[in-house]
Amino acid sequence: MPKYWGKGIATEVSKEIIKYGFEILNLEKIIGIALSKNIGSCKVLEKIGLELYKIVTYDKDDAIKYNWYVLEKEKYKRLHSKQL
Numbered sequence: 855m856p857k858y859w860g861k862g863i864a865t866e867v868s869k870e871i872i873k874y875g876f877e878i879l880n881l882e883k884i885i886g887i888a889l890s891k892n893i894g895s896c897k898v899l900e901k902i903g904l905e906l907y908k909i910v911t912y913d914k915d916d917a918i919k920y921n922w923y924v925l926e927k928e929k930y931k932r933l934h935s936k937q938l
Contacts, residue, residue: 864898872902876930883926890919899923903933 875881886904888895900906904923911919 859894865901868898868902872925876927883924886923888921890921896921903930
């Protein structure tokens with residue numbers, strides 16, 4: 855909802871989801887996907903440590919592009935240890 859945009863809510867929730875994925879579920883990697891044109895979502899994924907690793911199109915005209923981001927557990931550990 856637009857009235858909640860820009861307040862940091864998505865970033866804070868995403869940080870907790872990442873933490874849960876690595877620390878509770880013991881995942882080795884987390885992937886995030888956002889429409890390339892959705893700049894706000896792409897920025898959130900980058901802000902929480904994910905890195906762009908590919909851009910994919912799923913329609914026949916290549917008009918709709920999706921950014922795929924990844925964060926591996928080792929990088930998460932390095933990022934998390936710097937914050938302590």
